[in-house]
Amino acid sequence: MTAPRLEIDLDKLHHNARTLVARLADRGISVTGVTKAMLGSPEIADTLLRAGVSALGDSRIENIETMRGAHVPASMTLIRTPMLSQADRVVAHADLSFNTELDIISRLSSAAQKAGKTHGILLMVELGDLREGIMPGDLEHTVRQTLRFPNIALKGIGANLACQSGVVPDAKNMAELSALADSIDATFGPRLGIVSGGNSSSLQWALSGADTGRINDLRLGESLLLGREPLHRQPIDGLHTDAITLIGEVVESKVKPSQPWGELAQAAFGEKPPATDRGPISRTILALGQQDTDPSGLYPPPGIEILGASSDHLITDSGRRCLDIGAEITFQLNYGALLRAMTSPFVAKVTTARARPRSTARTTRGPQPTGRGPGDLIRLRTSCRASIVDTLRAVVRSARARSRDADHRPASHRNRAPHRRDVCHHQIERSPERGRLRSCR
Numbered sequence: 444m445t446a447p448r449l450e451i452d453l454d455k456l457h458h459n460a461r462t463l464v465a466r467l468a469d470r471g472i473s474v475t476g477v478t479k480a481m482l483g484s485p486e487i488a489d490t491l492l493r494a495g496v497s498a499l500g501d502s503r504i505e506n507i508e509t510m511r512g513a514h515v516p517a518s519m520t521l522i523r524t525p526m527l528s529q530a531d532r533v534v535a536h537a538d539l540s541f542n543t544e545l546d547i548i549s550r551l552s553s554a555a556q557k558a559g560k561t562h563g564i565l566l567m568v569e570l571g572d573l574r575e576g577i578m579p580g581d582l583e584h585t586v587r588q589t590l591r592f593p594n595i596a597l598k599g600i601g602a603n604l605a606c607q608s609g610v611v612p613d614a615k616n617m618a619e620l621s622a623l624a625d626s627i628d629a630t631f632g633p634r635l636g637i638v639s640g641g642n643s644s645s646l647q648w649a650l651s652g653a654d655t656g657r658i659n660d661l662r663l664g665e666s667l668l669l670g671r672e673p674l675h676r677q678p679i680d681g682l683h684t685d686a687i688t689l690i691g692e693v694v695e696s697k698v699k700p701s702q703p704w705g706e707l708a709q710a711a712f713g714e715k716p717p718a719t720d721r722g723p724i725s726r727t728i729l730a731l732g733q734q735d736t737d738p739s740g741l742y743p744p745p746g747i748e749i750l751g752a753s754s755d756h757l758i759t760d761s762g763r764r765c766l767d768i769g770a771e772i773t774f775q776l777n778y779g780a781l782l783r784a785m786t787s788p789f790v791a792k793v794t795t796a797r798a799r800p801r802s803t804a805r806t807t808r809g810p811q812p813t814g815r816g817p818g819d820l821i822r823l824r825t826s827c828r829a830s831i832v833d834t835l836r837a838v839v840r841s842a843r844a845r846s847r848d849a850d851h852r853p854a855s856h857r858n859r860a861p862h863r864r865d866v867c868h869h870q871i872e873r874s875p876e877r878g879r880l881r882s883c884r
């Protein structure tokens with residue numbers, strides 16, 4: 444299979460989403476699944492919906508259009524303030540958008556009138572993190588003006604924390620959001636169906652047992668996809684942190700000195716040579732670089748250390764082991780590394796699942812993607828299916844050959860039919876040609 448590639452385990456993703464949906468449901472809070480790090484993949488959207496998220500949110504109208512084009516059956520929210528230049532597209536494809544500027548709401552109103560639709564608005568309030576948001580003292584005025592626009596329906600208010608400045612969602616700022624919702628409803632009548640209390644960073648507060656007040660929705664991305672909370676990047680109890688992994692392939696494997704020689708000037712990406720001389724080390728180079736991901740956000744497997752990266756190369760110290768050329772290394776990754784890998788045209792995206800339910804959401808109609816861009820996941824998925832079929836055939840052929848010879852697998856694995864995930868593991872970990880470790884010192 445081609446590398447580098449992101450492997451997305453839909454079963455683990457489903458588990459993460461279902462677990463958080465259930466935990467938050469106990470607190471009276473629904474989940475908007477944020478798909479922006481998944482390029483609006485209809486297959487992943489479908490997985491999140493099956494797990495019980497009540498709506499989908501994305502920061503890019505292009506991703507929402509991709510999901511609409513694939514007939515994903517969900518309410519969709521644009522979670523970034525719309526650009527004036529995209530107002531028509533926002534009204535055409537998003538049910539709801541997050542807003543802070545009356546000029547933009549005015550343009551959305553005109554676009555909605557033209558389209559003969561009503562567009563939903565959620566007003567974002569500034570609670571101290573200093574990214575988007577109306578200052579609390581200006582909220583009442585903004586609501587009054589918003590209610591005057593034709594074809595605009597005010598659906599709720601919300602806030603975003605722990606993004607620009609790392610402000611932690613807590614009892615105080617969440618109570619402030621609840622109080623603002625109460626005050627708006629008291630002044631204008633009950634209008635605010637949604638009070639959106641933030642992103643994955645609000646989980647700690649929401650699940651702490653604190654009074655959740657009017658907060659009835661959270662927008663979750665990182666926690667669903669990577670199983671970590673973003674305040675301290677700790678694993679969330681009971682969730683998978685490896686639902687999505689990045690696989691790179693070894694293209695050079697040599698014992699070399701740990702320090703460069705010759706006169707030193709600037710390196711391509713400002714890397715500094717190591718402070719101490721470790722003597723000769725196993726320098727393993729993977730065809731994976733800044734064009735593919737954020738190398739500083741990769742977590743290598745035990746025994747492998749990342750030394751640096753350039754545009755196209757990831758340089759590692761593989762300790763006492765030399766990895767074969769063609770060996771594949773699996774990395775876990777943080778949100779930044781995931782975003783860059785997902786949006787890199789050089790990284791293949793491969794989904795795996797034990798059993799895929801049939802779903803109308805994955806029937807693509809209308810124009811098919813033609814070039815590299817947001818729609819590529821669909822095309823790559825299709826080619827991935829073809830390669831999975833090829834791989835399955837190869838596995839069956841080799842299993843038959845093996846059963847003719849001696850069965851070398853551990854007793855616990857004998858008589859077990861290969862399913863899709865085995866195929867991937869087989870390729871990555873067990874293939875005799877790939878990934879074999881040899882001792883080099």
Ligand SMILES: Cc1ncc(COP(=O)(O)O)c(C=O)c1O
Nearest residue numbers: 477522603642643662663664665
């Ligand atoms: C407004 C808004 N809400 C929610 C999210 C999701 O954040 P997280 O991935 O931390 O859950 C983001 C960022 O992606 C965002 O910008």
